[in-house]
Amino acid sequence: xxxxxxxxxxxxxxxxxxxxxxxxxxxxxxxxxxxxxxxxxxxxxxxxxxxxxxxxxxxxxxxxxxxxxxxxxxxxxxxxxxxxxxxxxxxxxxxxxxxxxxxxxxxxxxxxxxxxxxxxxxxxxxxxxxxxxxxxxxxxxxxxxxxxxxxxxxxxxxxxxxxxxxxxxxxxxxxxxxxxxxxxxxxxxxxxxxxxxxxxxxxxxxxxxxxxxxxxxxxxxxxxxxxxxxxxxxxxxxxxxxxx
Amino acid sequence: xxxxxxxxxxxxxxxxxxxxxxxxxxxxxxxxxxxxxxxxxxxxxxxxxxxxxxxxxxxxxxxxxxxxxxxxxxxxxxxxxxxxxxxxxxxxxxxxxxxxxxxxxxxxxxxxxxxxxxxxxxxxxxxxxxxxxxxxxxxxxxxxxxxxxxxxxxxxxxxxxxxxxxxxxxxxxxxxxxxxxxxxxxxxxxxxxxxxxxxxxxxxxxxxxxxxxxxxxxx
Numbered sequence: 263x264x265x266x267x268x269x270x271x272x273x274x275x276x277x278x279x280x281x282x283x284x285x286x287x288x289x290x291x292x293x294x295x296x297x298x299x300x301x302x303x304x305x306x307x308x309x310x311x312x313x314x315x316x317x318x319x320x321x322x323x324x325x326x327x328x329x330x331x332x333x334x335x336x337x338x339x340x341x342x343x344x345x346x347x348x349x350x351x352x353x354x355x356x357x358x359x360x361x362x363x364x365x366x367x368x369x370x371x372x373x374x375x376x377x378x379x380x381x382x383x384x385x386x387x388x389x390x391x392x393x394x395x396x397x398x399x400x401x402x403x404x405x406x407x408x409x410x411x412x413x414x415x416x417x418x419x420x421x422x423x424x425x426x427x428x429x430x431x432x433x434x435x436x437x438x439x440x441x442x443x444x445x446x447x448x449x450x451x452x453x454x455x456x457x458x459x460x461x462x463x464x465x466x467x468x469x470x471x472x473x474x475x476x477x478x479x480x481x482x483x484x485x486x487x488x489x490x491x492x493x494x495x496x497x498x499x500x501x502x503x504x505x506x
Numbered sequence: 507x508x509x510x511x512x513x514x515x516x517x518x519x520x521x522x523x524x525x526x527x528x529x530x531x532x533x534x535x536x537x538x539x540x541x542x543x544x545x546x547x548x549x550x551x552x553x554x555x556x557x558x559x560x561x562x563x564x565x566x567x568x569x570x571x572x573x574x575x576x577x578x579x580x581x582x583x584x585x586x587x588x589x590x591x592x593x594x595x596x597x598x599x600x601x602x603x604x605x606x607x608x609x610x611x612x613x614x615x616x617x618x619x620x621x622x623x624x625x626x627x628x629x630x631x632x633x634x635x636x637x638x639x640x641x642x643x644x645x646x647x648x649x650x651x652x653x654x655x656x657x658x659x660x661x662x663x664x665x666x667x668x669x670x671x672x673x674x675x676x677x678x679x680x681x682x683x684x685x686x687x688x689x690x691x692x693x694x695x696x697x698x699x700x701x702x703x704x705x706x707x708x709x710x711x712x713x714x715x716x717x718x719x720x721x722x723x724x725x
Contacts, residue, residue: 312630340632351623355645365631368641417631 265290265325265421265452266311272319272331273306280306282476283320288421291450295457295467295484299499303476304456308423311454312336312345325420341365344414344422348429350406352398352413358385359394362413370417377416384412388442404435408442415446422446424455440466460503464488472496510693517684517694524680525701527594531666531676532705535601536659542602543609550614561610568607574668576600581672597669605662612654616647649720656713660706667702677701 266288273281280303288294296304309315311324313336322329325342329335352361362381366372385394388408390401398406407427414422424443428436440462446453447466457463463470464484471481472493480493491497549561568576581596591599620643628638670679681698685691 314626314629336629337632337634339630341630342632343630345626345630347623347627349623351621351627353624353627353642355649364641365633368637369632413627413631 263290264288265292266323266454268311268320268322268324270320271307271310271317271322273303273310273315274318280476281310284473284476284478286471286478288452288454290452292469293447293451293453293455293467295455295463295470296473297457297460297463297470297499298473298479302473304473305425307473308345308425308454308456311421312343312423313339314345341369341417342420344417344419346407346410346414346422346424346427348426350398350403350410350430352406352410354398357395357397358390358401358409361398361409362416365413365417381412381416384415385409387415388412389438402435403431404438407431407439411439411442411446421452421454424453424457426456426458428457428459458503460488460500472499474499510690513688513690513693514697517688517697520680520684521677521697521701524675524677524698525705527669527674527676528663528666528702529705531594531597531601531669531674532659532663534598535605535662535666538598538602539605539662540609540655542606544613546606546610547613547617550610551617565607565610568604569611573600573604573665574671576604577668577672593669593673596672597666597674601662601666601669605658608658609655612651612658613647616651617643619650620646649717652713652717652720656710656716659713660709663706663709664702 264287266286268284268286271281271284271286272279282303284303284307286307296307298304306315310317311322313329313334316334317329317331319331322335324335325339327335327338327342329338352358353364356364359378359381362384363374363377366377366380367374370377382391382394385391388411390405390408390412393401393405393409396405398409401409411427427443428439431439436459440459443453443455443462444466455463455467467484469481470484470487472479472487472491472495474495480487480491480496482492487496488500491500546561546564549557550565552558577597577600580600581591581593584591584596617639624642624646625638628642633641666676667678669676670682673679677698681694685694688694
């Protein structure tokens with residue numbers, strides 16, 4: 263059974279149609295990159311899948327939960343769909359360890375000791391074993407984003423959604439975050455990644471989707487899409503982002 | 507000089523008793539006002555217009571009318587409808603209702619100013635609105651709210667002098683009674699002012715402690 267299955271997703275903001283009938287299937291363990299110009303609807307698609315936006319139309323099943331139009335989805339998912347934000351959104355009043363343990367304690371009702379043990383192991387995994395007691399404000403952007411990834415992983419998500427995870431980072435900090443995501447891909451985690459890092463998409467994603475004006479224009483195995491795009495719009499976009 | 511000291515030491519018990527009322531009224535007004543104000547703030551932030559609207563009208567009515575008029579309505583006005591409140595109760599209710607409107611606006615804006623990404627981060631972890639509010643939003647809003655709430659509290663301490671007009675034997679009322687007897691008007695009001703200043707200053711020091719505690723963990 264696929265991890266994500268969406269048919270005809272529609273999302274409007276007032277009169278602006280942001281998603282105009284998007285169909286998408288993601289298999290278990292598949293890594294999918296979503297690229298496209300800004301305003302193409304790729305972030306909105308991800309946000310609808312996590313229940314951060316209410317759908318106006320279409321059918322969506324993700325992590326075994328059916329989402330109906332206009333019905334809140336996030337509460338039903340209980341963290342089974344992880345979401346990594348462009349701006350990290352760590353809780354500033356909690357330490358790195360507390361950030362990662364928070365969902366386990368509040369949403370899953372785990373005892374603090376067990377939750378913190380798991381959080382410690384995850385921070386170790388993303389290379390923050392020495393900073394477990396640091397406040398978010400004391401961490402670099404790259405460290406904050408790795409902590410945010412650990413926070414999503416704590417909930418044992420069936421799908422992890424990344425919304426431009428490196429766009430807010432200084433260039434020298436991008437690599438450390440990408441290598442964590444690369445490692446998760448190697449573990450066969452199901453992931454959708456909205457990104458502007460074309461090289462990364464080509465290397466890591468099994469499949470790449472190109473979106474424009476609220477629709478999927480083209481999708482193909484990543485090497486194919488980047489190597490020999492079929493659609494004129496895709497070619498134009500890739501030509502622009504590749505230009506020096 | 508000796509005469510003045512004599513006067514002050516004779517008046518001290520009455521002044522201190524008055525100051526006791528002043529502190530009590532301030533504490534009652536602030537604590538009940540804060541609870542009520544928090545409820546009003548949640549109403550103002552609600553998705554339902556049925557909740558938002560009455561809270562908005564309440565805040566506008568309270569903030570747009572003098573506290574003195576509100577106290578008179580409660581103490582002198584309500585008996586017309588058979589509700590006779592003792593002075594202290596009338597003042598306590600009046601101050602609580604008044605502070606609630608200001609606390610509501612302070613808390614509402616503090617909650618609304620917490621970054622939307624914080625709500626979203628809590629949402630994708632699967633938290634309910636209530637859980638997100640308690641665990642994520644309020645601790646951050648509290649930090650912004652402490653300073654303006656303390657300002658309101660210090661204003662309230664001084665505004666409790668208005669309770670003198672509805673027969674509450676607080677500091678200002680005691681001072682009036684003493685001056686009526688002794689005619690030492692300047693000395694006695696200066697002594698009262700000093701007491702108000704001491705109480706306000708102690709409260710301001712408490713504000714500093716609270717602000718430091720709310721800021722803990724963030725740099």
